[in-house]
Amino acid sequence: MKKKLTPSRVVFYIVLIVGAFIMVMPFYWGIKTSMETLPQSLQVPPKLGITSFNFDNYKAVWENLPFATFFWNTIVMVVIRVVVSTVLSAMAGYAIARIKFPGVNLIFIIILIPMMIPGQIYTLPQYLMMSKLGILNTITALVIPGLASTFGTFLMRQFFMSVPVELEEAGRLDGASPWKIFTKIMLPLAKAPMVSLAIFTGLGSWKDLMWPLVVNSDADKLPLSAGLALLQGQYTTNFPQLMAGSLLSTIPMIILYIIFQKQFIEGIATSGGK
Amino acid sequence: MLKKKSLLGAVVSAALLFGMGACGNSSSGSSSSGELTMTIWDEAQKKGMEEMTQAFMKENPNVKVKVTVTPFDQYFTKLETQARGNNMSDVFWMPPEYLPKYVNGDKLLDMSEDIKKDSVDMGKYPKSVVEALSKNGKVWAMPKDYSTVGLWYNKTLFDKAGVSYPDDSWGWKDLASAAEKLTNKAAGQYGIVADNDSNFYSSLMYQNNVKVTDANGKSEIDTPAMHEALNFANSFLKKGYSPSISDQASTTPDQYFESGKAAMIYSGSWMPSEYTASGQKVDVAPLPKGKIRATPMAGLGYAIAKNTKNADAAWKYVKFMSGKTANEIQAKTKTAIPAYEGTQDAIIKAWPDINFKSFVDSSDYGTAPYYIDAWEKFKTVWGDGVGDILAGKTPVDTGLASLNKQVQSIIDEYQK
Amino acid sequence: MHSKRMKRLDSRAAWGYVFVLPTLLFVLIMNIWPIINSVYISFTDASGFSTPHWIGFGNYVKIFHSSLIGSASINTVIYAVVSVVVGTFLSLILAVALNEKMKGRAVFRTLYFLPVVSTPAAIAMVWRWLLNKDFGLVNYVLSFFGIKGPNWMGDPHWVLTAVIIVGIWSGIGYNMIILLGGMQDIPSEYYEAAQLDGAGKTRQFFNITMPLLSPTLFFVLVTSVIGSLQVFDLIFVMLDKSNPAISSARSIVYIFYDETFAKGNQGYGAAIAVVLLLVILVLTMIMMKLQKKWVTYDK
Numbered sequence: 008m009k010k011k012l013t014p015s016r017v018v019f020y021i022v023l024i025v026g027a028f029i030m031v032m033p034f035y036w037g038i039k040t041s042m043e044t045l046p047q048s049l050q051v052p053p054k055l056g057i058t059s060f061n062f063d064n065y066k067a068v069w070e071n072l073p074f075a076t077f078f079w080n081t082i083v084m085v086v087i088r089v090v091v092s093t094v095l096s097a098m099a100g101y102a103i104a105r106i107k108f109p110g111v112n113l114i115f116i117i118i119l120i121p122m123m124i125p126g127q128i129y130t131l132p133q134y135l136m137m138s139k140l141g142i143l144n145t146i147t148a149l150v151i152p153g154l155a156s157t158f159g160t161f162l163m164r165q166f167f168m169s170v171p172v173e174l175e176e177a178g179r180l181d182g183a184s185p186w187k188i189f190t191k192i193m194l195p196l197a198k199a200p201m202v203s204l205a206i207f208t209g210l211g212s213w214k215d216l217m218w219p220l221v222v223n224s225d226a227d228k229l230p231l232s233a234g235l236a237l238l239q240g241q242y243t244t245n246f247p248q249l250m251a252g253s254l255l256s257t258i259p260m261i262i263l264y265i266i267f268q269k270q271f272i273e274g275i276a277t278s279g280g281k
Numbered sequence: 282m283l284k285k286k287s288l289l290g291a292v293v294s295a296a297l298l299f300g301m302g303a304c305g306n307s308s309s310g311s312s313s314s315g316e317l318t319m320t321i322w323d324e325a326q327k328k329g330m331e332e333m334t335q336a337f338m339k340e341n342p343n344v345k346v347k348v349t350v351t352p353f354d355q356y357f358t359k360l361e362t363q364a365r366g367n368n369m370s371d372v373f374w375m376p377p378e379y380l381p382k383y384v385n386g387d388k389l390l391d392m393s394e395d396i397k398k399d400s401v402d403m404g405k406y407p408k409s410v411v412e413a414l415s416k417n418g419k420v421w422a423m424p425k426d427y428s429t430v431g432l433w434y435n436k437t438l439f440d441k442a443g444v445s446y447p448d449d450s451w452g453w454k455d456l457a458s459a460a461e462k463l464t465n466k467a468a469g470q471y472g473i474v475a476d477n478d479s480n481f482y483s484s485l486m487y488q489n490n491v492k493v494t495d496a497n498g499k500s501e502i503d504t505p506a507m508h509e510a511l512n513f514a515n516s517f518l519k520k521g522y523s524p525s526i527s528d529q530a531s532t533t534p535d536q537y538f539e540s541g542k543a544a545m546i547y548s549g550s551w552m553p554s555e556y557t558a559s560g561q562k563v564d565v566a567p568l569p570k571g572k573i574r575a576t577p578m579a580g581l582g583y584a585i586a587k588n589t590k591n592a593d594a595a596w597k598y599v600k601f602m603s604g605k606t607a608n609e610i611q612a613k614t615k616t617a618i619p620a621y622e623g624t625q626d627a628i629i630k631a632w633p634d635i636n637f638k639s640f641v642d643s644s645d646y647g648t649a650p651y652y653i654d655a656w657e658k659f660k661t662v663w664g665d666g667v668g669d670i671l672a673g674k675t676p677v678d679t680g681l682a683s684l685n686k687q688v689q690s691i692i693d694e695y696q697k
Numbered sequence: 698m699h700s701k702r703m704k705r706l707d708s709r710a711a712w713g714y715v716f717v718l719p720t721l722l723f724v725l726i727m728n729i730w731p732i733i734n735s736v737y738i739s740f741t742d743a744s745g746f747s748t749p750h751w752i753g754f755g756n757y758v759k760i761f762h763s764s765l766i767g768s769a770s771i772n773t774v775i776y777a778v779v780s781v782v783v784g785t786f787l788s789l790i791l792a793v794a795l796n797e798k799m800k801g802r803a804v805f806r807t808l809y810f811l812p813v814v815s816t817p818a819a820i821a822m823v824w825r826w827l828l829n830k831d832f833g834l835v836n837y838v839l840s841f842f843g844i845k846g847p848n849w850m851g852d853p854h855w856v857l858t859a860v861i862i863v864g865i866w867s868g869i870g871y872n873m874i875i876l877l878g879g880m881q882d883i884p885s886e887y888y889e890a891a892q893l894d895g896a897g898k899t900r901q902f903f904n905i906t907m908p909l910l911s912p913t914l915f916f917v918l919v920t921s922v923i924g925s926l927q928v929f930d931l932i933f934v935m936l937d938k939s940n941p942a943i944s945s946a947r948s949i950v951y952i953f954y955d956e957t958f959a960k961g962n963q964g965y966g967a968a969i970a971v972v973l974l975l976v977i978l979v980l981t982m983i984m985m986k987l988q989k990k991w992v993t994y995d996k
Contacts, residue, residue, distance in 0.1 A: 019794070023794060023805060026791070026809070027805055027808040027809060029866070030808050030809050030811055030812055030866070030869075030870070031808050031811060032827065032834065033812070033815070033819075033820065033823035033824060033827065034811055034815070036823045036826065036827070037815075037819055037822075037823055040822075040823075045555075045558045046558045046559055046560045049536070049539045049540070049555075049558070049559045049560070050540060050560075051532060051536050051537070051539070051540030051542065051832065052540075052829075052831065052832030053826060053832060055834070095719050095720050095723075096720065098716040098717070098719070098720070099716055099717045099719075099720040099721070101716060102712070102713045102714075102716035102717045103717065106709055106710065106712060106713035106716070107709075107710075107713075108709070108710035108711075108713035108714060109710065111713065111717075114717055114721055116978075116982075117721065117724060117725070117729065118720060118721065118724050119981065120724075120728070120729065120732065120974070120978065121724055121727075121728035121729070121732070122920070122923050122924075123923055123927075123973075123974050123977035123978055123981065124732060124735075124927075124970050124971075124973065124974040124977075125927055125929065125950045125953055125954070125970055125973070127953075127954065127957070127958070128731055128732070128735050128967070128970055129727070129728060129731050130358070130362060131362050131365060131366075131731075132730065132731035132734060133727060133731070134362050134366055135365070135366050136726075136727075138366045138368055143368065151727075152727060154723060155719060155720045155723035155724060155727075156720075157724065157728075158920065160720055161916060161919070161920070162875070162916055165912040165913060165915060165916045166879075166882075166912065166913070168912055168994040169882075169909070169912045169913075169993075169994050184708075184712070185709055185712035185713075185716075186712065189716070196882070199878045199879075199881035199882060200878050200879070200913075202878065203874050203875050203877075203878035206874060207871070207874075207875075210813060210814065213814075214816065214817075216355075217355060217358075220351060220352065220355040220359060221355065221358065221359045221362055224318070224320065224349045224351070224370075225347075225349055226349070226350065232816060235816065235818075236352040236354070236355070236818075237324040237350055237352055238324065239352050239353065239354065239818065240323055240324070240325055240353070241322060241323055241353040241551075246822060249818060249819070249822070250819060250822075253815070253816045253818070253819040256816070257814050257815065257816075260814040261807070261811070261814060264807065264810055264814070265803070265807055268803060268806055268807065268810075357958070358958055361958075364746065365746075382745050382746065382961065383746075385745065385746065385747070386745055386746025386747070387746070388746065476939070477939040477940075477941065478939060525851075526851070526941055527848055527851030527852060527941070527942065528830070528848070528851060529851070530848070530850045530851030530936075530937070530940040530941070530942055531828075531829050531830040531831070531833075531848055531849070531850045531851050532829060532830075532831065532832070533937075657745075657959075657960055657961050658960050658961070658962070660959075661955060661959060661960060664938065664939070665941075665944070668939055668940075668941045669941055671941075672941035674941060
């Protein structure tokens with residue numbers, strides 16, 4: 008059934024487009040700047056239109072910094088963190104939502120607390136831990152702080168609490184162990200929130216730059232965000248290059264997002280109690 | 282008999298050396314071989330540092346040095362974290378403002394003995410830089426570079442207004458009158474950017490022979506000299522010869538200068554690459570004279586971690602890096618003004634279109650604040666207080682009086 | 698019979714612990730231990746590398762007397778309330794709008810998501826230009842409506858608003874995704890049935906979407922509140938330290954950062970962090986209690 012193009016529909020689209028424009032505007036600006044030379048970018052007032060189609064900055068950034076290594080480190084760090092933390096979050100979230108065991112509420116609060124204090128207080132203690140483990144300046148050190156997720160556990164708990172109890176009861180009546188119920192019934196249902204969770208955890212790890220810079224020293228042990236920070240000088244920053252670098256590092260995330268986003272379109276929506 | 286002993290001795294020492302070498306970086310601290318790391322905060326200077334390091338390693342094949350970069354914004358957090366974890370880099374850049382903290386925390390290696398032993402001539406470095414890197418009569422870092430502040434100006438705007446270019450005869454009066462002539466409100470053009478930046482107001486303070494505190498930690502904030510200096514700074518803003526501080530929050534001081542909207546700016550010897558790339562015809566002159574000639578001078582040094590496993594090698598390295606050869610290489614990289622006397626030619630030549638020499642010459646009268654121990658604690662209060670005055674939030678008189686009280690009480694509490 | 702049930706409960710409880718253990722252990726070691734450490738430090742005068750001395754509640758007393766913390770708290774609360782309310786509202790509308798089958802849905806979803814993937818440095822640089830008083834695009838557009846745009850970055854009355862705008866801008870896509878994820882499991886049959894019953898879009902939204910989405914919405918609200926009360930990066934990267942208007946935008950975490958890392962007052966900084974933690978914890982528990990009133994689980 009085709010939707011008619013009513014006036015309200017048109018307004019709807021216009022609003023959506025204006026909104027999208029506002030979302031995208033800074034990107035446009037970033038792209039524009041990334042193609043300018045330093046003098047061009049220093050013009051005041053800045054010109055609205057694209058002043059040049061110059062890819063020198065991208066070349067410079069790629070050549071001056073081990074970008075390929077940054078990409079690889081980021082992928083390793085993000086993939087491990089995402090896979091492990093998403094699974095652990097689903098497990099913990101399910102247990103907290105559905106299994107009544109003594110102390111569950113206390114445990115839930117304990118798991119939530121880390122979110123409520125500024126992250127900088129973890130830097131030194133976690134650094135000391137990595138130091139004691141002798142894994143400073145390694146990719147492992149990048150990965151460890153992200154292996155479990157407070158945020159993820161909370162999200163999965165919310166999701167599992169809205170799953171109909173009947174589904175579980177059916178499983179239990181069949182004599183399935185909690186593990187089987189979890190893996191065979193709950194996990195398949197949880198695809199959508201898990202995908203969202205994967206996107207966030209991915210993003211959070213990808214953006215974090217303080218931790219990589221503190222725990223690792225060699226440029227070739229840094230992920231993208233931290234590697235890019237090397238472009239920032241003490242007094243001056245070559246903004247066109249910084250923009251070029253930022254955009255280069257954004258591309259993988261956008262691609263990943265587009266791929267995962269399709270999952271939503273395909274409609275993972277299950278139809279109720281199956 | 283002798284032969285046998287010496288053969289045995291040779292075998293034993295060979296075995297020991299071999300054993301030490303095989304242990305890699307856990308070699309004993311008194312050998313001048315081994316591996317070192319040096320940490321810096323500017324990626325742009327990495328190549329230069331590596332070139333200098335290569336030259337060192339050629340002369341000292343037993344020592345391997347690796348240069349790593351931590352971006353400036355994260356540098357000090359990381360340095361502190363590493364200090365607490367007893368994991369500091371062997372050698373690292375140390376600026377004067379953080380020196381007290383690390384000296385008091387017993388994290389740095391005292392270089393005074395080595396300097397004496399190797400007869401290093403500290404007179405080859407600007408006095409204020411050496412002083413800034415010393416404490417309690419000892420030297421804690423060897424000078425690497427220095428920077429000073431000059432009067433950058435826009436030649437085109439000066440030509441248009443028919444004002445002659447600044448030179449070393451200028452005093453405060455000349456600055457004020459030039460700023461007036463170069464301001465054209467209607468065209469949105471300002472004579473100068475009087476910014477909320479230490480480069481500007483500290484210049485005026487030092488030229489009026491006053492600093493934030495004296496060497497003993499007594500605040501000089503509520504003195505007539507300080508009032509005079511800040512009133513002068515304020516005058517440009519009050520008279521409209523400079524964009525207001527809140528304007529500058531929107532468009533930065535550098536942007537005003539680089540876009541030709543301001544004719545003059547007090548800025549540093551580190552700005553040539555950005556200013557000359559702006560498309561404006563710029564040049565630089567020595568700062569106008571106040572009661573005395575002065576310019577804020579900052580210099581950083583190479584420090585050695587107290588707990589380095591390779592103290593001897595580290596000292597050799599630092600001595601080389603702060604020596605003549607290394608500094609000549611540094612000058613060629615155009616990145617910073619090397620601290621060693623007479624090595625600055627290359628960087629002066631690297632900027633033929635501007636009077637870069639004025640920066641080097643001004644090192645004769647470079648001034649730095651007294652980096653007393655409590656500096657870290659009150660620098661924010663001081664910076665905020667001056668900012669409020671320049672922004673017109675508080676008048677100079679009451680502002681300085683209250684600031685004086687605040688800063689002195691912080692100092693007193695800290696020295697307790 | 699009774700013992701059999703008990704046995705099953707016990708084994709279920711055991712499974713519960715097993716599922717939760719990895720995360721719990723991780724959190725205890727990596728997070729809770731550092732927090733306990735910080736609490737300890739907050740009762741000392743830890744500063745620089747000197748040995749800390751116990752000073753009891755000294756730091757806390759200082760906090761309550763500090764007008765700096767007072768104004769930072771107000772800034773933080775304003776930021777949190779506005780950005781959570783407006784941001785959540787916009788994310789919700791967006792999620793609903795982009796949940797329907799429509800042309801270009803995937804494109805829109807990607808475009809609205811873009812801000813989330815930007816680096817803070819890039820965001821700051823770009824928005825500073827957009828909000829530039831004389832040359833920025835925002836004021837330019839406003840001028841078409843006859844409005845003279847304010848000095849967003851330099852005027853104390855507008856700085857916080859500027860930060861809020863950028864905060865909301867960068868967060869909408871984030872929450873939109875979460876809400877979209879939550880909507881995927883609402884069976885389309887419900888909507889179809891409702892439509893057949895003659896219920897309009899709005900009725901469907903309030904009767905179907907909202908209740909079924911409420912657990913996810915609750916999540917978005919709680920995490921947004923927790924996150925916005927800790928706002929820091931945005932302010933740090935958009936406003937220079939030399940900006941005199943910064944006192945109208947500094948947040949609690951900003952003060953914490955300044956005290957701990959710039960001034961080296963670790964004890965005082967830790968106390969600030971602990972107070973913030975307690976405030977957020979109390980708020981979160983209140984929200985948890987209130988959720989019974991409007992969040993529906995397990996239809």
